[in-house]
Amino acid sequence: MGLEIAGGQGVYLHDTSGKRYLDLIAGIGVSALGHNHPAVVKAVQDQAGRYMHTLVYGEFVLAPQAELAALITAQLPAELDNVYFVNSGTEATEGAMKLAKRATGRPEFISAKRSYHGSTQGAVSLQWPKDFTQVFHPLLPGINHLDFNCDYCLHRITEKTAAVILETVQAEWGIRKPRPEWLQAVRKRCDETGALLIFDEIQAGMGRTGTLFAFEQYGVVPDILLLAKGFGGGMPLGAFIANKKVMDLFTENPVLGHITTFGGHPVSCAAGLAVLKTLLAQPELITDVARKEALFHELLVHPKIRHVRSAGLWFAVELEDFDQIQATIAVCLERGLITDWFLWNERSLRIAPPLTITEEEIRKACEIVLDALE
Numbered sequence: 001m002g003l004e005i006a007g008g009q010g011v012y013l014h015d016t017s018g019k020r021y022l023d024l025i026a027g028i029g030v031s032a033l034g035h036n037h038p039a040v041v042k043a044v045q046d047q048a049g050r051y052m053h054t055l056v057y058g059e060f061v062l063a064p065q066a067e068l069a070a071l072i073t074a075q076l077p078a079e080l081d082n083v084y085f086v087n088s089g090t091e092a093t094e095g096a097m098k099l100a101k102r103a104t105g106r107p108e109f110i111s112a113k114r115s116y117h118g119s120t121q122g123a124v125s126l127q128w129p130k131d132f133t134q135v136f137h138p139l140l141p142g143i144n145h146l147d148f149n150c151d152y153c154l155h156r157i158t159e160k161t162a163a164v165i166l167e168t169v170q171a172e173w174g175i176r177k178p179r180p181e182w183l184q185a186v187r188k189r190c191d192e193t194g195a196l197l198i199f200d201e202i203q204a205g206m207g208r209t210g211t212l213f214a215f216e217q218y219g220v221v222p223d224i225l226l227l228a229k230g231f232g233g234g235m236p237l238g239a240f241i242a243n244k245k246v247m248d249l250f251t252e253n254p255v256l257g258h259i260t261t262f263g264g265h266p267v268s269c270a271a272g273l274a275v276l277k278t279l280l281a282q283p284e285l286i287t288d289v290a291r292k293e294a295l296f297h298e299l300l301v302h303p304k305i306r307h308v309r310s311a312g313l314w315f316a317v318e319l320e321d322f323d324q325i326q327a328t329i330a331v332c333l334e335r336g337l338i339t340d341w342f343l344w345n346e347r348s349l350r351i352a353p354p355l356t357i358t359e360e361e362i363r364k365a366c367e368i369v370l371d372a373l374e
Contacts, residue, residue: 001333001338003015003021003333004016006018007035007036008023008034008035008036009034009035009036010034010035010036010354010356011023011026011034011035011353011354011356011357011358011361012035013035013338019336020336021333021336021337021338022336022337022338022361022364022365022368023035023338023353023354024337024338024339024350024351024352024353024365025338025339025340025350025351025352025353026352026353026354027229027234028203028229028340028352029203029208029229029230029314029352030229030230030232030233030234031230031233031234031354032206032207032208032229032230032233032275032279032354032355033233033275033278033279033285033354033355033356034354034355034356034357035234035354037233037274037278037356039274039275039277039278040233040234040235040271040274040275040278042274043270043271043273043274044235044267044270044271044274046270047064047266047267047270048267050266051266052265052266052267053262053265053266054266057256057259062264062266062269063266064266064267064269064270064273065085065264065266065269067269067273068083068085068269068272068273068276069082069083069085071273071276071277071280072227072239072241072276073241075212075213075276075280076213076225076241077221079221079243080221080222080225080241080242080243081243081244082241082242082243082244082246082247082248083239083240083241084239084240084241084242084247084250084258084263085237085238085239085260085263085264085268085269086228086237086238086239086240086260086263086264087236087237087238087260087262087263087265087268088118088228088236088238089117089118089200089202089203089226089227089228089229089238090117090118090119090120090123090238091118091120091238091260091263092118092202092226092227092228092238092239092240093117093118093120093122093123093126093165093200093226093240094118094120094122094123095240095258096163096165096198096224096226096240096242097109097122097123097162097163097165098250098257098258099224099240099242099246099247099249099250099258100162100163100196100198100224101162102249102250102257103162103196103246103249104162104163104194104195104196106159106160106161106162106195107141107142107160107162108142108143108144108158108160108161108162109126109140109142109143109144109161109162109163109164109165110143110144110145110146110156110157110161110163110164110165110195111126111127111128111143111145111146111164111165111166112145112146112147112148112166112167112170113128113129113145113146113147113148114128114129114148114170114172114173114344115127115128115148115165115166115167115170115172115173115200116167116171116172116343116344117165117167117200117202117226118202121136121139121140122140124136124139125139125140125143126143126165128145129344132343144156144161148166148170148173148176148178149176149178149179149182150182151182151185154185154186154189157186157189157190157193157195158193158195159193159194161190161193161195162195162196163195163196163197163198163223163224164186164190164195164196164197164198165198165200166178166183166186166197166198166199166200167199167200167201167202167203167204168183168199168200168201168204168209168213168214168215168218169203169204169209169214169311169314171203171204171314171342172342172343172344172345173342173344173345174309174316174318174342174344174345174347174348175309175310175311175314175315175316175348176309177309177311178218180217180218180219180220183215183218183219183220184218184219184220186220187220187221190223196223196224197220197222197223197224198222198223198224198225198226199215199222199224199225199226200226201213201214201215201225201226201227202226202227202228202229202238203229203230203314203352204311204314205227205229205230205231206227206229206230206231206275206276206279207230207279207285207286207289207312207355208230208289208311208312208313208314208352208355209289209311209312209314210286210287210289210290210293210311210312210313211286212279212286213225214311223242223243223246224240224241224242224246225240225241225242226238226239226240226241227239227240227241230275231272231275232268232271232272232275233271233272233274233275234271235265235267235268235271235272236262236265236268237265237268237269237271237272238263285355285356286355289312289313289355290312292313292357292359292362293310293312293313295359295362295363296308296310296313296315296351296362296366297310299362299363299366299367299370300315300317300366300369300370302370302373304319304320304324304373305317305318305319305373306318306319306320306347309348313352313353313355313357314351314352315349315350315351315352316342316345316348316349316350316351317348317349317351317369318345318347318348319347319348319349319373320347321346321347322341322346322347324347325341325346325347325348325349326341328349328369328372328373329341329349331371331372332368332369332372335368335371335372336368337365337368337369337372339351339369349369351365353365
């Protein structure tokens with residue numbers, strides 16, 4: 001896009017010329033509370049004034065880590081009681097994959113086709129199709145795939161499977177939600193074979209889908225939960241969360257089974273704590289998601305729009321082809337609106353605004369999109 005960003009506030013960014021852009025992407029869902037949210041800014045500034053990097057391997061007690069871990073696990077099922085902080089979503093995936101191998105002693109993983117779990121070598125090994133990975137082969141062996149929402153595919157989960165890793169909403173395929181009974185069948189098959197179940201909520205978490213965590217809507221609890229993006233409120237922060245008995249396997253044979261220099265950085269954790277406290281103190285930010293979702297559906301009606309898929313404040317607006325997508329993105333940008341597309345779905349516009357977006361801002365955004373389609 002070539003924009004030189006000078007600042008941002010709420011759902012808006014502005015460039016060095018002073019032009020404002022209504023941001024419907026929020027840094028790929030990162031800025032869940034919008035840009036420059038006062039609670040997040042204050043938390044970052046206050047913590048930076050106290051201390052920044054020290055030692056994060058457990059030698060020191062760092063209050064932002066401890067407080068965030070306590071607060072996030074208090075919102076989760078009791079079995080998800082231990083947090084390992086990292087810097088990003090892909091690191092959360094890598095840590096979870098190592099933990100699953102350590103817990104099961106098994107070599108294989110199963111992911112869904114057209115999923116995205118990150119870009120480091122282990123995480124990117126989970127991808128199918130291989131458009132973005134083929135030139136980096138060989139990657140991690142022992143990766144199998146199933147089709148999202150495919151009942152027949154569950155036989156691929158076997159006693160050799162260390163873990164099944166799934167997005168609770170498939171993001172890059174253009175916002176595809178699972179059938180609840182399918183996720184429940186996956187959970188059952190994992191229990192039967194002794195495989196772990198990993199839910200990737202890197203994009204779906206932190207209120208994006210209308211509940212704090214998307215898996216709450218499906219009656220299924222994972223063995224490991226992945227968080228990032230909106231979790232840090234604009235700061236680099238991710239986590240994988242599991243039961244302490246499982247996570248303790250990283251403490252022996254070998255000791256320091258997983259380490260990270262900057263994971264759980266106190267400034268990032270302070271930002272994450274501010275995000276979570278804000279979401280809990282202002283529950284309407286999440287409870288209003290369904291109403292705002294419905295308004296987008298009501299307004300995004302046009303002969304060129306073939307379909308609108310959504311999961312809360314997260315949309316794939318399907319058009320005819322990639323050329324139309326690119327043209328629409330370009331005209332929207334010219335008219336002061338930022339939108340995007342998807343890795344595995346070139347026919348859909350991506351919309352994932354801050355949860356703080358107002359009804360007036362939704363109406364303005366949809367008006368620009370519809371005008372662009374003309």
